[in-house]
Amino acid sequence: MKDLIFLTYSEIKTKLNDGSLKSKDLVSAYIKRIETVDSKVKAFLEINKDHILKQAEESDTRRKSGKLLSEFDGIPIGIKDNICITGEITSCSSKILENFRSPYDASVIQKLKDKGFVLFPRLNMDEFAMGSSTENSAFQTTRNPFDTNRIPGGSSGGSAAVVAGSMLPISLGSDTGGSIRQPAALCGIWGLKPTYGRISRYGLIAYASSLDQIGPFSNDLQGISDLLEIISGLDHKDQTTAKVNPFEANSVSSVEWKGKKIGIMKAEEFNFSTDVNKRYTDILKELESKGAILVPLDFSLLKYAIPVYYLIATAECSSNLSRFDGIRYGLRKEGSGKLDDLYSESRTQGFGPEVKRRILLGTFSLSSGYYDAYYGKAQKARVLIRKQYAEFFKSVDIIFQPTSPTTAFKVGEKTKDPIQMYQADILTTSVNLAGVPAISCPAGVDSTGLPIGLQITSSHFDETKLLSFAKSVSELDICKITLPNEIT
């Protein structure tokens, strides 16, 4: 039999439900794998082995007694360290929340518990989800399982690396400017940023509230579809969740390429690496040979997406992170005994350099004299970007782009240059600004064996179409990726 840890999500689901696999055996195999390889990958901030095994045993007992909670009962899933779970530490990989234990479950966690999933908490991330490489964690740098000298992407680098490293079949992350899709691409797996409003953000520690969205990673597409159906839906605890028809995983089916209009971009404008450019071109050629119609789109607004994103995201983060003041929970440094000193000492010692940098930029763009020129202007530019996407979807069925302009870069390669680091998200941020859904699909490897990702974008709340195209992409030989057995 195939080693348990190398089973796909779909194989796991089938085997648990036909009785040929016990959750405890599966979870034990993953724990053993984590103990063997995570000292190299550093995806987990913490592993509570006893609690995890207890959840698996309880699932097996339910199965034996015919009281299963769902067809997903006993499936293990990793959780990014910014999604609250009752009684567990949720630190956002920050010193300021190092010892914070959540007194409540995020809505997505409640939904997973209701279905019987086995939760593996505390996947490493860029501090407060700010970063593109998982080098901004206050505790450790996560490594790419394909090459541990390289970054896994960010900010959900831990969530991507556990799946790519075969330490779990599925996980949850969050995506504010590409933080699910970019690490999924660099780690050779599937990662979805759903439509803004599709999934409740209640219990997701906020970075930029108008952009953040929780989403799944998986080692196969079925895991993405199933998780989206489970965790999405209207939630009265989050007033930005949408009143729309629920997504149904069984609505996803392969599309016939013939006659489909695929929006594409001119690659040379965005400094794609040679390998990424070649792979993108080759995929498009193959789709054209199958009858798809390629429609070049004018992405001229894309060059403004990163500046607009950073102005809006940092303005929202300066407001959201003002609650971390040293008074109510988290790190407290009393300083001289004056209130202002307590605030500033706690925040100065609790936040890392990138978080401080973004709080400063946000405070600057919201401050008197600069508001209209920066924050106000960025909001108007965001409207134009939203309108541009709406125009695109009048003439095409779907948009195909590379997810990241390059494959995984080396640890430390971009840490000294914030602008260069921000540009790693050039192809993903506009999607968050527009609020549309997008998925990163595995799209083969470069000449050195590093994964390449293909980003597919559809219109608002059309995840069925998005995942149907993704399913057809999964059937292309040119896009297949094998996850690494050995981690070196």
Next chain:
Amino acid sequence: MDEKELKNIANLAKLNIEEAEVSSMLSDFSRIVQYVDEIKNLDTSSVGDDEIYEQIFYELRKDLAENGLKRDDLAKIAPLYENGYVVVPKVIET
């Protein structure tokens, strides 16, 4: 952006900047501001203020009392807790 302005922004954000950090932070910050300045080249005159605040979907909560978190559960995560109250450091400023 100069040193005085950077320190003023830091003060508003309740962050301290050490003297040794000022130079590198100013350099990074100036580069980032220069980078985001690119949006000044974009013509946004066609966008009205109302459009910015348009939200597509809203499920506004009814203003009804609900069971919230239990006081005892919250006490467990408070830095200091005595006799039903969260204790904060004594601050007397004149």
